[in-house]
Every structure is written in structure tokens, then in C-alpha cells.
Amino acid sequence: MAYTFKGGVWPDDHKYTKNVPIEEFSAAAQVSVSLSQHVGIMCKPVVKVGEKVRMGQLIGDVPGGLGCPVHASVSGTVVRIDEVTAQRGGTSYNIVMENDGQNTLADTVQPFGKTLSEATSDEIIAAVRAAGITGMGSAAFPTYAKLAAARGKVDTLIVNCIESEPFACASHRLVLEDPAAIIHGLKIIMAALGIQQAWIAVEGSRKEERAALQPLVGDGGLIQIKKVTSKYPAGSEKQLVYALTKKEIPAGRTPLDVGIVVFNAQTCAAVFEALAKGMPLIRRIVTVDGDCVKNPKNLLVPIGTPISDLIAYCGGLCAEPKKIVCGGPMMGQAQWDPNTPVMKTTAAVLVLSEYFDYDSKLPAVCIRCGRCVRACPMKLMPLKIASAIEAGRVEEAAALGATDCIECGACSYICPGGVPVTQLSVRAKMAVLEQRRNDARHEG
Ligand code: SF4
Ligand code: SF4
Incomplete structure (x- = not known):
């Protein structure tokens, strides 16, 4: 039996690279490592222009508060620190390094040096922080902070192997090619949290993933593989937790509030790399x-590699591009700069033609078909939220639960009237949150 949730849509999966093995690409002449690749405070550089750096060396850190350090993903020389517009908006800085092609490792890249039974939870969490690991799905929340918040609150770990975005195959290839790294990472996380139960969520249609994982976990033990119906957005945390537990997570809450912590499969593998080899998060798998x-292709690339280098490595273009997207076509961010660098969360780089431009060329018209309501995985009424915000009725949008919107794009995808329902729902959510902030300021 496959677990599922209400709502969702079935876009064509376009998983053309699901049988394409991961290739390493580390030949970029320069890499640009962003100082704000995580939720929290932007890093401050700890290296100077002209300084020689080694692969895995700390180059940026957050002196205090929520944040995550960044490391050199190649060896070479720091040539610039660029002020840039961050991929998620706002100003950021990139440390630009010339790659000497030597991959000389930093002296700090050393294995953890203790077994899990010897290590304390604090020591494991400190090692995860030092390795600069963030969630490698799309949230980019610092992993050490999630572990610290989950400790004592959760009894179950869910490892999320689901990639419900079309095209994305990075986690799929990781599961097939290095399932042991995921399982070792899972066990490290269980030890850090002192919990006894873990579920590995895979799509029901992915028999080959189950075949790769099953021999490593055995049958019916404390680590179990759970099949989840293949539909979009099954990989979203709230939908995944609901599918497996039937527990709903209210707006503003997280899975921790229902005793669950969810980590992406690639994040688990990064935790293993950090403790087993001392290797910080400096590379990731990207579907191009x-x-x-x-x-x-599916490429294992240094963080900071310009996406134009990846496209060139894949043979360049074969059709007129309309847009470049980091992430999937449903929730990914369109990029205006083809040299934008790979971030810790870049699961896919897509170059799409006009064919994938879902924006209607005709005037939008709501025919009140109700498809957006049936598709919404958060059980919202997107058409009503959309018309409330278009009329400036922020309180009505709030009463309709606009802040629950997870920005999944399912409503716009399914809408036959070309109504930009997702954009309007997100606008409504932002307006409600802004109003609440203003109210709180006035009350304060
Ligand atoms: S799917 Fe589009 S046309 Fe149908 S009710 Fe929703 S907004 Fe209106
Ligand atoms: S309203 Fe938000 S959560 Fe619901 S389908 Fe649209 S984008 Fe997804």
C-alpha cells in the first residue's frame, strides 16, 4: 500500500535522466560561493582577496545567531568578493575563487574520530554545524539548528527521498548509487537525537530505489521503507508527514510539533560525509x-560552479531558451544571470523553451470550475483567496487561511482559465503576514 495525502496534481514527470549515472564535474575555472545560502544571518568572509585557499577550508562564518558556515569548494586563490543580487532576492556577497585544479584538501578535513556510541549529541551537532550543512531540499534551514530544535521533541525521523518536481533526478541517482551514505547519515541523525525509529519515504513507483535500500535496512526493524503515492507535491514536508502519520501541521508550525523530523536524502548523505571524512558540504548532485x-545529465559539482558551465558541459543548447530555472518547473526560481552559481539547495538546473511557459497568453478568466480547490494540498480555496487579495481584502484572505499556502504551484498548474492563482495566493500570504507584523508593532 502506498501512503498519500489529499489534493495534488500529476504533471508529466520528464525524468529523462533517471537512468543517467552521476558524473563528476569539477573543471570550472572559477567558483563563486555565496555567503547567504541558508535561512538566517549572512556569513562574514574569513578570507581576503589574494589569499590561497584549500578545498574544504572555512571561508565564511556567522559569528552568532542562526546561520551556517561556507567552505571553499575548490583549491586556488580568492580573486574577488562580489556584491550580487541573491537568488532569493536582496543583496548578498559571493567569494570568487580561481580553481587551480589541484583539489588540495584543507588540513581541517579530518574524520570525526569517534564512534556513535562514544560521541555525545552535542558533539555530533557541533560537527554538523562546522560542516556547513543545510537542508538540501529547498528550505536551506541549517541542519545543526534543526537537530538542536528536534532533540527531545521527536520520536521519528523521516528521510525524504521523494523528488516530486518534474525533471529532478538527483536524489533518485543518489539512492541508486550510494544508498549506504543515506543510511549511515540516517543513523548518525538518530544517534544525535537519541531516537529509535526512522522511515525512509520513497515514491511508490520507484521499485529500484526500494531494491537498493532494502538490503541495508532489513525487514520490519526500526528503520522502515514507506511507499508514498507518486504525485506532486509528495516531497513537501507537510504533505509527507500527513501521508505517513495522518497528522496535520497547522500554519506556522513544523513537523517537530507533531513529533517528527524530516531530512532530505542528500542532507543525510552530507551528514555522513561530514562525520566519516570530515568533508564539509562543498559539493552536491544537480540534474541539468x-x-x-x-x-x-546528473552532475556532482562544487558549490559555486556557474550554471553556464554545467550547461556547456552538457553539450550546450539545442533549442531557443525561454528561461533558466534553478529547481523544478513548479517551485524553482527563474534566473536572469546564466552565470549564477550552484547553491547548497540547487537540485536542478533547467533550461526550458516556450513550451514550458505556463503563463497564459490570453486574458485570465476564472470559470469557477473548482479544480484549484481540489488540487490544493493544503485544502485551501485558492480562487477565493485570489479574488480577496485582488480586491485588497487582506482580512478575508487571512480568514481563508492564506498563510497556510506552501507556494507549491499546483493551483496555477491545474487552472484552465490561466488565472495566476499561485502568485495571487502568495501575494495574499505576504500581505497577511505584513499586516500581522504591523499590528504587532503597533501593539508593542
Ligand atoms: S482552477 Fe482556475 S478557473 Fe477553475 S476555479 Fe480555480 S481559478 Fe477559477
Ligand atoms: S493555494 Fe498555495 S498551497 Fe494551495 S495549491 Fe495554490 S500554491 Fe499550493
């Missing part, structure tokens, strides 16, 4: 695909 890419 889209109907404009000549030879789509």
Missing part, C-alpha cells in the same frame, strides 16, 4: 535538463 539542453 530541460528541452533546450543537448545532453541532460
